[in-house]
Amino acid sequence: MILHQCKVKNSDYKAQFFRAVEAIPAKIFQELHCTDNLYFNPKYLISLAENHPNIDFWYVILYDVHDSPIAFATIQIVDFFLENVQNDLKGIAEKIQKIGRRLGLITNRKPFKILTCGNTFVSGEHGIFIKSNQNKQQVIKELAKSVVQLVNDEKQFSYKISGFMLKDFIHESLFVSDELLEYNYHSFNVEPNMLMQIDKDWHNFSDYLGAMKTKFRVKAKKAMELSFPLDIVEIDESNLQKYLPEMEVLYKSVSSKAEFNLGSFNLESYGDLKKNLGENYLIKGYVLNGRLVGFLSAMINEANLDAHFVGIDYEYNREYAVYQRMLYDYIQIAIENKLKQINFGRTASEIKSSVGAEPQNLTIYFRHKNHIPNKILRFFINKIQPTPFSQKFPFKVKTLVAQN
Structure with a gap:
């Protein structure tokens, strides 16, 4: 069952949104050739969804101009409390809370609802699969636009989405993912993988x-x-x-x-x-x-x-x-x-x-749904830096022999 379908605005691409992996036709997975990577295998995705009823799981299929599936993305909508931020980031979170309460943007009663495109539980690029020979910059941009359209169609949700997050992009992917900066996303790095x-x-x-x-x-x-x-x-x-x-x-x-x-x-x-x-x-x-x-x-x-x-x-x-x-x-x-x-x-x-x-290094992209808090967040997100550490080099001079 498709819960939402949309033609991406100002685009020839189309997106379908599913609430259950089981609802996605097996033919789509076969055409994408993505299941060898277990993070995009229904067996793995079902295991996560069935055991986390407090998280809303959504799945996105993006189609090209020929109606062929070219990308698959996993979405989790999670409750996030600024009070749970620890260590070096705690001071930044407290400042955000202080200003947010003063402006009436943050209350103590409700958590932020964060829509995360990526894998909430694992570090790395395990949330978006893009078929080979595709324009990855274009695909990332179309996925981001389609998710915003889904959220703007508020009858799909019984709550308000506070922000959007796409995680975790490796350095080699930044020329692709930096397309998101044009859509008012802010980028920051957390602890390295x-x-x-x-x-x-x-x-x-x-x-x-x-x-x-x-x-x-x-x-x-x-x-x-x-x-x-x-x-x-x-x-x-x-x-x-x-x-x-x-x-x-x-x-x-x-x-x-x-x-x-x-x-x-x-x-x-x-x-x-x-x-x-x-x-x-x-x-x-x-x-x-x-x-x-x-x-x-x-x-x-x-x-x-x-x-x-x-x-x-x-x-x-x-x-x-x-x-x-x-x-x-x-x-x-x-x-x-x-x-x-x-x-x-x-x-x-x-x-x-x-x-x-x-x-x-892994880069995360985040934006608040509303314009004013998003502008405020920019100043604090720019201050987020990974905790420095002393890199050790345990091996002899001989270079490791990589496997083919």
Whole structure:
């Protein structure tokens, strides 16, 4: 069922909006050739939507002048409270609140409704799929225009949309996404995405250790020794409910430290992700004397390993090197599965760089729906900067041998 369809204004393009992935004809996915990338696979998208009833999920199909599908975008409408902004961004959020209340633009009673084009739960360009051989600048512009048209047709929503956000564009895409600046969007960077290339000559974890400088190799071996008392268990559909209460506590202890959270991930999603994606979705638990003190989750997506959410009991983290062990386990998983790259995500940039990851800057575009608050936001958004960190270089002079 198509809930909304529109011809993009001043354009020959057409957009269709769906409220459920299941409503999108399979033929469209076949024509787009997008499902090999699991972020655009119905099995993954259904797992998220079914477990987050507090988020409105929409899906956009853009058609060209020949009525052929050329792009697919995922949309989530989330509640956002400025009070939830933490750390270095907290001061900026408080100033926005102060001015917004003075002008009557912000109240304490209602959250902002943010329409996000992108993946709320994962760092990277996982929200917009554009078919090959397309004019990406034009497609991004048409998608942005069609979303504004949807929101302006207010009968589609029982609430007011406060702002639009498109995330996360890598540096190489900025010549495309900067088209949005012409439509009164503001751009800013948050914490970088930490990426690590897997050398094609690494056949096991020992090969990885052998590529490291002595200082970092000693550090890795020390972490493995400290974490030796931990029992590592595979978590799947059979034992998820057993560990879930502890996992939720550990997840919240980590997520509460993040500067910028658009939404809280429902860990019940893990059951559907394991069921729908099978061996491509991994969850490991770290148990100390019968108590869960950490967990990691990850998705094998084509040739990449994408680190998803983790949970840590910080009381035991230093003594047993829980988080360091997780990072090394991610690396071991990638090597064993002959993958090319690990996407470690945001946060904890320095420790991730110490195991071999390098920063990838990501740009977010945001605009308030209304003109006056959008002009006010510009001055504050320009002040948002990623937290600086000391980049480590753990490998010997030899350049990593990239995989084909």
